Amino acid sequence: MFALSSGMPPAAIGVVRVSGPQAGAALEVLAGRLPPPRHASLAMLKDEMGAALDRALILWFPGPATSTGEDLAELHLHGGRAVVAAVEAMLGSLPGLRPAIAGEFTRRAFENGRIDLAEAEGLADLLAAETESQRVQALGIAGGHVSRAVAEWQERLLGLMAGAEAELNFADEDDVEVAEGVAQRLIAGMAGLSAELGEWLGRPAAEVIAEGLSVVIAGPPNAGKSTLINALAQRELAIVSPVAGTTRDVIETPLALDGIAMRFSDTAGLRAESADDIEMIGIDRARAAVEAADILLWLGRPKDVPGHPRAILIAAQADRWRGDAAAEADAAHCDLILSATTGEGMDKLHSHVVEMARTLLPREGEAALRQRQRIALAEAREWLTIEAGSREARDLILIAERLRLAGAALDRITGRAGVEDMLDALFGRFCIGK
Template identity: 80%
Template sequence: MFALSSGIPPAAIAVVRISGIDAAKALQALAGRLPTPRRASLARLTDTDGGALDHALILWFPGPATATGEDLAELHLHGGRAVVAAVEAALAAMPGLRRAEAGEFTRRAFANGRIDLAEAEGLADLLAAETESQRVQALDHASGHVSRAVAGWQARLLALMAAAEAELNFADEDDVEVGEGAAQRVLGGMATLAGEMEEWLARPAAEVIAEGLSVVIAGPPNAGKSTLVNALAKRELAIVSPVAGTTRDVIETPLALDGIAMRFSDTAGIRGEGSDPIETIGIDRARAAVEAADILLWLGPPTLVPDHPRTILVAAQADRWRGDAAAEAEAARCDLTLSAATGEGMDRLHHMIVAMARTLLPREGEAALRQRQRTALAEARDWLTVDPGSCEAGDLILLAERLRLAATALDRITGRAGVEDMLDALFGRFCIGK
C-alpha cells in the first residue's frame, strides 16, 4: 500500500510512504535501485515508460524494525500537486500496490506488534490535538506511558498467578518454594495492585482534556452573563439586551485559556419561573448545565449561589453599581469584582479560571485514561479487591481465578482481546497516510 503521509500539496516537501512485501519492488521500479538501509539518497524517479517524475530523496527501511513492522520505503518529493499526482499514479499502476485506507499504516503497526492499542489511541489524539494540554496528554499516551504502567501490572499479576499455581499444583516438588500463608501473600499482592489502580482511576478522565472543561456562566436575568461570554470569546456570540429572559437556551463556545481547552456556556437567567413556557425550558436547561459543570461562574447574589464544588463568585457589571453602598457590600462577599464592558477584573478572572482548571487536570508526568481504558482498569481493580475476612480470601483457587480475570481486563487496555469492532472505529479516525 502507499499514501501521501505529509500535508496536502502544495508544500516544500511531500512524503509518500510505501509499506508491504512489494515496497522494495516499487522503490526499485521508480528509482532503479535500493539505497543503503536507513540512509537518505538522491535519486531520479521515473515511471514504467522511463519518463521523469522527480528528483527526490529516497529511503529504504527493511522490516520488521519499521513503523509498520513491514518493509517500508519513503519518497521525499518536491511538494507540488502535479509531482505528487504523477508519482501516485505511477505507484497505482504497479501490480500489487494500492492506495492505503484511513489509518491503515497505524493499524498494520498495531497488528505487527510495533505499537499497542493504548499507544494507537494516543496517536489518534495527538493528530487531533489543538491545545497544549491536549498535545502533552496525547504524547504521553503515544509514547507508551499508559502501556508501561499496564505492562508493570501484568508482570506482577503473572508473578502472583505463578505463586498461586505453584502452591496449588506443585507443593510436593522439592524445588518449588511454598509454605504456609501462600494465600495471604497473594492476597497482599492483590491489594497493593488494586490500590495503585485506584490511584490511576482517581485521576481526571482523558476526555476532559480532549473535549474541554465545562465552564458554565450562570445567574439571574440581566446579570451580565452574555456580555461576559462575548468578552471572553472576544466576539459577539450571544445577544445582549436589557430585556429579561433574552437568552433562552444554553449557548456553548469552545475556548482555550493558557493552552487548556474549555467549553464556555452562557445560560438562561435563573429565576423562580419563566415568563412563558420557552423561558421555563431554558431555565431548566440552565440548572442542568450548572449541575454538569466542571467550573461554575456565578453572576448573582452570593446568597443564591447553587451548591457546586468549584464556584467563582463574580460581582459583575461593576461599571453600573459603583457607589451603591448595598451593591458594594454584596460585591465584598464575592471572589472578584468585574466589568466585562470596561475590562475591569477580566485578567484576574482569566487567572482564577485557569488555576481552578489546573486542579482538574493530571499533574505533570501523569497520564489520564480514556473511558474505555478506565472501564477495563476498574474491572481489573474490582477482581483484585477481596475482603480479607471473607472465605474467598483463604481460597487459592478462587484467588487464582480472580487474578486471571484481572489479567484479562488489563489485556483489553493494550488490545490483546476482543477489540476488532472497536479497532474499525478507532483507525478510521486517522488520515490516509497514517
C-alpha cells in the same frame, strides 16, 4: 500499500510512504536501485517508460524494525500536485500495490506489535490536538506512558498468577497451613496492586482534556452573563438585551486559555417563576448545565450561589453598581469584581479560571485514561479486591480465577492477550518439571 503522508499539495515537500512486502520492489522500479538502509539518497524517479517523474530523496527501511513492522520505503518529492499525482499513479500501476485506507499504517503498526492499542489511541489524540494541554497529554500516551504502567501491573500480576498456579498444581495437597500462607501473600499483593489502580482511577479523565473543561456562566436574569461570554469569545455570540429572559437556551463556545481547552456556556437567567413556558425550559437546562459544570462562574448574589465544588463568585457589571451600598457589600464576599464592558477584572477572571482548571488536569508527568481504559482498569481493580475473612480469601482456586480475570481486563487496555506470558512466568520462574 502507499499513501501521501505529508500535507496536501501544493507544499515544499510531499512525502509518500510505501509499506509491505512489495515496498522494496516498488522503490527499485521507481529509482532503479535500493539505497543503503536508513540513509537518504538522491535519485531520479522514472515511470515504466523511463520518463522522469521527479528528482527526489529516497529512503529504505527493511522490516521488521520500522514504524509499521514491515518493509518501508519513503519518497521525499517536490510537493506540487502534478508531481505527487504522477508518482501515486505510477505506484498504483505496479502489481501488488494499492492506496492505503485511512489509519492503515497505524493499524499495521498495532497488528505487527510495533505499538499497542493505548499508544494508537494516544497517536489519534495527538493528531487531533489543538491546545497545548491536549498535545502534552496525547504525546505522553502515544509515547507509551500508559502502556508502561500497564506492563508493570501485568508483570506483577503474572507473578501472582504464577504463584497461585504453582501452588495449585504442585504443592502438597495435605499441607493446609502452607496453602493459607500462600493465599495471604497473594491477597496482600493483590491489595497493593488494587490500591495503585485506584490512584490512577482517581486522576482526571482524558476526555476532560480532549473535549475541554465545562465552564458555565450562571446567575439571575440581567446579571451580565451574555455580555461576559461575548467578551470572552470576542464576538457577538449571545444577544444582549435589558429584557429579562432574553437567553432561552444554553449557548456554548470553545475557548483555550493558557493552552487549556474549555467550553464556556451562557445560560438562561435563574429565577423561581416565569410566565413564559419556553423560558422555564431554558431555566431547567441552565440548572442541569450548572450541575454538570467543571467550573461555575456565578454572577448572582453570593448568598444565592448553587452548591458547587468549584464556583467562582463574580461581582459583575461593576460599571453600573459603583456607589450602591448593598451591591458594594455583596461584592466584598465575591472572588473578584468584573465589568465585561470596560474590561475591569477580565485578567483576574482569566487567572482564576486557569488556576482552578489546572487542579482538574493531570499533574506534569501524569497520564489520564480514556473512558474505555478506565472501565477496564476499574474492572481489574474489582477482581483484585477480596473481602478479608471471606471464603474466597481462603480458596486458592477462586483467587487464581480472580487474578486471571484481572489480567484479562488489563490486557484490554493495550489490546494484547497474556495467557502465554503467564505460562512463561510460571515455568520460567519456578523451574517446574526440571
